[in-house]
Amino acid sequence: MEPLKYIYSETLIAQLTNALAKAHPKLEKDRFQKSVFASPWKDLELKERMSRISDTIIEFLPKDLDLLFPILKNTIDHLRQNGVADFNFAYMFFPEIVQKAGLSEFSRSMKALEFITVFSSAEYAIRIFYLHHHKDTNKQMLVWSKHKNPGVRRLASEGSRPLLPWGLGVPDLKKNPGQSLSILENLWDDEDEVVRRSVANHLNDISKLDPDMTWNFCKNKFGKSKELDKSLKHAVRTLLKRGHKQSLTHFSYDTEWSPTKVSLSLEKDSVRIGEKLEFHIGFDYKEKKTRKIRMEYLIEFVLANGKTGRKIFQLGEKNLNLGDKLALTKKHNFALITTRTYYPGKHKLILVINGKEVKEITFLLTKGKK
Incomplete structure (x- = not known):
């Protein structure tokens, strides 16, 4: 372009x-x-x-x-x-x-x-x-x-x-x-x-x-x-x-609710700068009442000074009904962009449902290919 x-x-x-x-x-x-x-x-x-x-x-x-x-x-x-x-x-x-x-x-x-x-x-x-x-x-x-x-x-x-x-x-x-x-x-x-x-x-x-x-x-x-x-x-x-x-x-999101058993897993526990991190989310909904949920994920990044910063990304909204089985796969892109600099080190991926942090997992971000 x-x-x-x-x-x-x-x-x-x-x-x-x-x-x-x-x-x-x-x-x-x-x-x-x-x-x-x-x-x-x-x-x-x-x-x-x-x-x-x-x-x-x-x-x-x-x-x-x-x-x-x-x-x-x-x-x-x-x-x-x-x-x-x-x-x-x-x-x-x-x-x-x-x-x-x-x-x-x-x-x-x-x-x-x-x-x-x-x-x-x-x-x-x-x-x-x-x-x-x-x-x-x-x-x-x-x-x-x-x-x-x-x-x-x-x-x-x-x-x-x-x-x-x-x-x-x-x-x-x-x-x-x-x-x-x-x-x-x-x-x-x-x-x-x-x-x-x-x-x-x-x-x-x-x-x-x-x-x-x-x-x-x-x-x-x-x-x-x-x-x-x-x-x-x-x-x-x-x-x-x-x-x-x-x-x-x-907007009818219950901020106190979270599913009883949530799986959050990574395709790989390390990813290079310039590649994509693939992760999977899953849980079963066993309640009788229909529930509206809003799902997001946080990435806790390593900053230049060694401290950490967070950025949130939306996964979507959904109405859950009895017997629903939620299974979601997502890829987060660590491609180099002008508005963000990535630094190698231990990072966190955190699942957020209705504004509440419900599960987290760590991964290693490494330097990209030469």
Whole structure:
């Protein structure tokens, strides 16, 4: 699969240049494109290419925001007329321009982002305004949470997330995640699914910092509709994975129950980095009542400092009836990935049922083949 940075092709830059020139006829088109592609363009990664484009646009357009922001708006209008769709990842350099050029002009920058975010989402750009204008930005997000356009409403939730992936960290959002609850109250039952998904992800962020805050927000909201219940369950997914008793009980998982006899075995008691660990789970269900179970497994990894860390993985949900014999085989992949480094040593595999650790087994992780 081609790296994402290649979305910035000559064709896209040419289309952008033509739209800019229509909005700003004084643009030196050839010099602008040469500046975008100047060395070391080929070596730049995705975010670096985005930044290069935003910097080049700032360089070639007027510095006066009263001129710059209308040109950006007109450029986006021309791109739309040429078939470029809204909510477009490739054009996220537009909100970055506002972030870079308008940081000291809060009100004008907010008006620009309000328009631009519909075309290319501004959740990353808004983070710098949180750092420099925290109270004003929070107030703006609350206003936007009632906006008529779902793209702007989504920004109110997504941009204020305490743990926004790949986003600039905002310490006060992480330290005080409850400050965004008024925004989420306006949006949790939004008519737009994309907005609801953002709210669910935001609440899931909060659950990692303050589990009870997320549960207290969600617990009395279930039952309004299937769609909203789905969003709320997505919001509490980390609570369920981490064995939060109140949320598990709400979904009819008995957190005190476990099968009387469980078999947990490994195909091999050692596995190389880069290979798969195969394991088997089995038990018989002999109770008369139907029981709903949620199964997961934990891997207790060796860390670089010799200590251990845990990560949980889902196995699935099942309703058990009298006489059921559960037999499950699973393979855990220790393939090398960029987001995790493996260290040889003794590891643990732990079976979790309804948030309760019911069985564990050790195995040795060894160095991969040379």
